[in-house]
Amino acid sequence: MAASPDAAGDTVVIGAIVRRRADPAEVARGEYRVRLHLSQLQSLLGYGDRVDRYAIATRAPAATADAIARINDAAFGFRAHRSADIAVETSTTFAVVSRFHRAIGVITVVASAIFLLCIMLLKVEERRRDVAALRLMGISARTVVRSVVLEAAAIAVLGSIAGVGVGALASAIVNVHYQGVYRTPLKFSIVTGDIVVLAVTLSLVLGIVAGWLAARRLVRTPPLALFGR
Amino acid sequence: MLFTLAFASLVRHRARTALAVLGVAVSAAMLLDMVMLSSGMRESFRSLLLSQGFQLRIAPKGTLPFDTEATIRDADSLVALLRALPQVDRVSPVLGGQLHVPRASGAVTAAVLGLEPLVQGDYELVDGRHPMAPDELVANDAMLRAIGRRVGDTVTAAAGYDAQLRGLSGVRLLHVVGRVRFIYMAAEQRGSAIPLATLRAMQGPEASSRVSLAMVRLRPGANADAMRAVVERLVPRVTVVSTTDAIRQVDERLSYFRQLAVILGAVSLLVGFLLVTTLMTVSVNERIGEIAVMRAIGVRRERIVAQIVVEAGAIMLVAAPLGLALGLVTARYLNSILARFPGLPERIDFFLFQPASAWTALGLLVLSGILSGIYPSWRSASLGIAPTLRREAVG
Numbered sequence: 178m179a180a181s182p183d184a185a186g187d188t189v190v191i192g193a194i195v196r197r198r199a200d201p202a203e204v205a206r207g208e209y210r211v212r213l214h215l216s217q218l219q220s221l222l223g224y225g226d227r228v229d230r231y232a233i234a235t236r237a238p239a240a241t242a243d244a245i246a247r248i249n250d251a252a253f254g255f256r257a258h259r260s261a262d263i264a265v266e267t268s269t270t271f272a273v274v275s276r277f278h279r280a281i282g283v284i285t286v287v288a289s290a291i292f293l294l295c296i297m298l299l300k301v302e303e304r305r306r307d308v309a310a311l312r313l314m315g316i317s318a319r320t321v322v323r324s325v326v327l328e329a330a331a332i333a334v335l336g337s338i339a340g341v342g343v344g345a346l347a348s349a350i351v352n353v354h355y356q357g358v359y360r361t362p363l364k365f366s367i368v369t370g371d372i373v374v375l376a377v378t379l380s381l382v383l384g385i386v387a388g389w390l391a392a393r394r395l396v397r398t399p400p401l402a403l404f405g406r
Numbered sequence: 407m408l409f410t411l412a413f414a415s416l417v418r419h420r421a422r423t424a425l426a427v428l429g430v431a432v433s434a435a436m437l438l439d440m441v442m443l444s445s446g447m448r449e450s451f452r453s454l455l456l457s458q459g460f461q462l463r464i465a466p467k468g469t470l471p472f473d474t475e476a477t478i479r480d481a482d483s484l485v486a487l488l489r490a491l492p493q494v495d496r497v498s499p500v501l502g503g504q505l506h507v508p509r510a511s512g513a514v515t516a517a518v519l520g521l522e523p524l525v526q527g528d529y530e531l532v533d534g535r536h537p538m539a540p541d542e543l544v545a546n547d548a549m550l551r552a553i554g555r556r557v558g559d560t561v562t563a564a565a566g567y568d569a570q571l572r573g574l575s576g577v578r579l580l581h582v583v584g585r586v587r588f589i590y591m592a593a594e595q596r597g598s599a600i601p602l603a604t605l606r607a608m609q610g611p612e613a614s615s616r617v618s619l620a621m622v623r624l625r626p627g628a629n630a631d632a633m634r635a636v637v638e639r640l641v642p643r644v645t646v647v648s649t650t651d652a653i654r655q656v657d658e659r660l661s662y663f664r665q666l667a668v669i670l671g672a673v674s675l676l677v678g679f680l681l682v683t684t685l686m687t688v689s690v691n692e693r694i695g696e697i698a699v700m701r702a703i704g705v706r707r708e709r710i711v712a713q714i715v716v717e718a719g720a721i722m723l724v725a726a727p728l729g730l731a732l733g734l735v736t737a738r739y740l741n742s743i744l745a746r747f748p749g750l751p752e753r754i755d756f757f758l759f760q761p762a763s764a765w766t767a768l769g770l771l772v773l774s775g776i777l778s779g780i781y782p783s784w785r786s787a788s789l790g791i792a793p794t795l796r797r798e799a800v801g
Contacts, residue, residue, distance in 0.1 A: 254566075269748045277744055280739065285436070288674070288677060292677060292681055295425040296684060298421065299684060355662070358661075358662075
């Protein structure tokens with residue numbers, strides 16, 4: 178083993194071949210990695226007694242700020258950072274991906290809202306003859322509107338429940354796929370209570386509004402016209 | 407007649423048609439964005455790599471360019487060997503490092519490239535001139551801002567720290583002779599460039615005759631992949647990365663976005679398809695009597711199918727340009743989000759508009775529009791004329 182391929186090097190005894198556990202701090206494909214004693218690697222690379230970084234455990238969280246200040250006062254050519262600050266700095270990638278997902282989510286919600294509105298409008302317009310019959314029987318316009326809105330709300334709720342089921346299934350598939358690809362136990366997709374509430378509320382509101390608009394239009398049209406006469 | 411009937415049918419239900427057009431437009435926008443995302447990264451990266459015409463990158467064995475701090479030793483002989491090859495047009499050796507500029511509030515640290523200005527391919531000159539003399543430096547705006555200097559000023563800079571002596575090492579007084587834009591650096595990354603020999607001298611004896619990377623531009627007609635194999639055979643201690651290899655590496659690292667683009671693109675297309683299919687099915691069901699009458703007076707089944715397909719296609723055709731315009735706006739916004747990826751070169755675009763993307767999206771939309779009209783129209787045109795008319799009459 179040598180620092181360059183064509184030079185004579187040291188003999189290294191391989192102590193163990195390990196399979197790394199998936200690390201929640203890393204999102205990366207399986208890579209080849211070698212662990213050496215620090216002194217051996219320094220010697221191999223001609224690094225002297227240099228290191229890239231070192232970690233310090235303080236006795237108590239309160240002592241961390243003091244330790245950082247004292248190290249930085251004495252330091253020359255290096256700097257101490259709080260682990261939490263480094264975590265924030267290195268999680269920029271996640272923050273960017275999260276913002277991107279949120280933007281995509283907004284576009285998807287807009288598309289779904291229009292789709293839902295259109296479907297509800299069509300669904301109610303299909304009831305033209307029923308509404309005409311009810312009106313001719315003497316049922317009041319208000320009752321007709323209420324019944325149509327109730328029906329629209331029921332459809333929206335049932336659709337939402339089915340949607341949450343499909344979403345949960347899709348989320349599980351996404352997690353299984355990407356956890357395997359990136360060898361990490363991190364979850365890529367989580368269906369939270371907030372998301373479910375948002376989805377159900379949105380579809381319910383849109384369903385009711387669409388149902389109400391369509392029903393109002395229907396009851397304002399003369400019943401015979403609805404029959405096509 | 408066919409188009410008139412289709413138009414009349416769409417106008418009869420204005421609200422419904424408008425909603426369908428809007429829904430398909432949003433789906434089209436999403437589809438275009440995803441088509442742009444799936445191919446944009448690769449094309450953008452390819453054009454970035456080839457922007458200066460260098461097709462090969464030579465890095466220390468087992469590494470990618472500037473992926474580690476490893477360097478290539480005896481680089482001068484390597485560069486001479488490469489320049490002697492008849493297929494090679496230009497070789498640009500580059501040594502990377504850090505430049506520390508002492509300030510009252512602490513040192514400003516920036517990336518520095520040691521290079522040969524006449525053959526370099528790492529920056530574009532914005533103002534001033536190239537650093538031809540040993541004590542000359544060019545820097546980007548982020549660096550000049552951080553050190554409070556302009557073209558024409560001088561700056562004291564060091565290549566490292568000497569922990570034993572508690573002082574800066576490799577200190578030089580450098581003249582800022584140019585303002586540049588680095589091609590491969592991130593937007594806000596501070597960067598500077600000085601002559602290769604100067605940086606080597608500043609970094610000390612360990613850096614003499616070393617480079618981090620050598621970029622190779624081939625003569626027209628030379629095969630990059632063949633040359634890659636030739637150089638790796640001649641110099642086994644280096645890794646040669648061709649543009650194809652580099653693009654493959656980027657593809658692997660950013661495969662998530664490509665997969666996301668494929669999934670969301672397919673979902674968008676499906677949503678648009680379902681929307682138009684539902685609309686056409688309801689519309690056809692409402693007009694079953696009318697269709698039966700048309701069939702009874704001798705209108706051919708194919709003509710009825712064609713009329714309904716024209717209606718579906720018209721919705722798609724009206725919605726597509728709206729969607730494409732909306733898609734370009736959203737792509738710009740989404741690109742501005744992803745441009746904040748740490749370390750991403752400023753010029754990389756995730757969403758790159760190519761006419762082929764727009765045509766692909768438009769073609770898929772029109773195809774799905776035609777398909778969405780075929781089933782409901784064929785079903786209605788196939789119903790028995792007499793039973794349908796009777797059902798419609800009796801109610």
